[in-house]
Amino acid sequence: MRVLVVNCGSSSIKYQFLDMDTEQVLCKGLAERIGIPGSRIVHKKDEQKVVVEKPMKDHEDALKYVLELIVDEKVGGVKDLSEIDAVGHRVVHGGEKFSGSVLIDDEVMRALEEYSYLAPLHNPPNIMGIRAMMKLLPGVPNVAVFDTAFHSKMPAKAYLYAIPYEYYKKYKIRRYGFHGTSHRYVSKRTAEILGLDYHKSKIITVHLGNGASVAAVMNGHSIDTSMGFTPLEGLVMGTRSGDIDPSIVTFLMEKEGLTAEEVYTILNKKSGVLGLTDGFSSDMRDIEDKALEGDPVCRLALDIYEYRIAKYIGAYVAAMNGVDAIAFTAGVGENSPVTRKEICENYLGYLGIKIDDEKNNVKGEERIITTPDSKVKVLIVPTNEELMIARDTKEIIEKGLRQLEY
Ligand SMILES: Nc1ncnc2c1ncn2[C@@H]1O[C@H](COP(=O)(O)OP(=O)(O)O)[C@@H](O)[C@H]1O
Numbered sequence: 001m002r003v004l005v006v007n008c009g010s011s012s013i014k015y016q017f018l019d020m021d022t023e024q025v026l027c028k029g030l031a032e033r034i035g036i037p038g039s040r041i042v043h044k045k046d047e048q049k050v051v052v053e054k055p056m057k058d059h060e061d062a063l064k065y066v067l068e069l070i071v072d073e074k075v076g077g078v079k080d081l082s083e084i085d086a087v088g089h090r091v092v093h094g095g096e097k098f099s100g101s102v103l104i105d106d107e108v109m110r111a112l113e114e115y116s117y118l119a120p121l122h123n124p125p126n127i128m129g130i131r132a133m134m135k136l137l138p139g140v141p142n143v144a145v146f147d148t149a150f151h152s153k154m155p156a157k158a159y160l161y162a163i164p165y166e167y168y169k170k171y172k173i174r175r176y177g178f179h180g181t182s183h184r185y186v187s188k189r190t191a192e193i194l195g196l197d198y199h200k201s202k203i204i205t206v207h208l209g210n211g212a213s214v215a216a217v218m219n220g221h222s223i224d225t226s227m228g229f230t231p232l233e234g235l236v237m238g239t240r241s242g243d244i245d246p247s248i249v250t251f252l253m254e255k256e257g258l259t260a261e262e263v264y265t266i267l268n269k270k271s272g273v274l275g276l277t278d279g280f281s282s283d284m285r286d287i288e289d290k291a292l293e294g295d296p297v298c299r300l301a302l303d304i305y306e307y308r309i310a311k312y313i314g315a316y317v318a319a320m321n322g323v324d325a326i327a328f329t330a331g332v333g334e335n336s337p338v339t340r341k342e343i344c345e346n347y348l349g350y351l352g353i354k355i356d357d358e359k360n361n362v363k364g365e366e367r368i369i370t371t372p373d374s375k376v377k378v379l380i381v382p383t384n385e386e387l388m389i390a391r392d393t394k395e396i397i398e399k400g401l402r403q404l405e406y
């Protein structure tokens, strides 16, 4: 079975085309600057790379060109579009309704539209991608894989905010959690690597990308996670503040004469390490390089970033009353030995964690980075959300399911 995985953002589309009999990536790419000048697709097959530069007015336009590349003789994966068996879509918000991946039909589309009010930045482009594929590949089944689904079994004590209950009833204001596909993949993989029974394990997964979140995965389910009602809560991120006192919002609105939307933009786009370094950079590579050169502002930003992560790990050890393993993943988690080492050594020694410096000194490789006598194992597990989406899509189609339960 061949599955196309599509991840639509507001102005970009990441895609991978996989042969799911072998789980081999046939080709993949990124369409950028959709709907604005300078639209382009960077497409890769093995070592070959092609860049297509032409105007793409919307997601449908961009996906039309993506499909042309997929059937391209040289850099494609198949000869004909009829050889694409299914499409798997990343959908950020599945609300309270979807606790697993689903086959998309009219009813699912209506629910996704409905949840757009909960994720106005993410769900509308996801929906555009689905509609475009339905039009461009008629008759080919589409599957939605939700960021929120893996967290849907969190207990109420973890997901309810202590605000008037009527707002939960009226608007479904609660913690949902995101990056679920990554936390699910990484926690499962961690159990496999360590030979743990996934359904009897306590694993903390630390996803540190542009967006960042930590999850407490107990007995195969996420029981708590740091992102909440939106992907703004929790850790300090590239441009997002993570946890703050909510009264800062009203204070800024009053003092600076800002609208609610303006404050929201500040907290999402101008905060995090970008804000802490006075606009220097949102990229952790820049922050880390400068911090290691001795720049005090970047050093402090990195300290704050790591401190918040360590506090969440500590909280989740308490939430699960113990921990077997901690797994780092995504851009920073996979590639930054310094961040991993500083978090573990400066804050987590009490857990009996001992990092092996030589094993830790690696980028993007799946491995255990603690010494054999470390009480809690720490690992690097490169995430693979696309593979997870393709696996769910295959399972739903092959078994004729409407919804997959994790
Ligand atoms: N070698 C590295 N050291 C530190 N940070 C890195 C390194 N490589 C990538 N990163 C960081 O990873 C982040 C992007 O992570 P990624 O998982 O690709 O994000 P997303 O999928 O959310 O776009 C950036 O902050 C980038 O600086």
Ligand SMILES: CC(=O)OP(=O)(O)O
Pocket: 092, 147, 178, 179, 209, 210, 211, 212, 231
């Ligand atoms: C949901 C979310 O935060 O995603 P990202 O990390 O890709 O921004």
Ligand SMILES: [Mg+2]
Pocket: 209, 210, 330
């Ligand atoms: Mg990511």
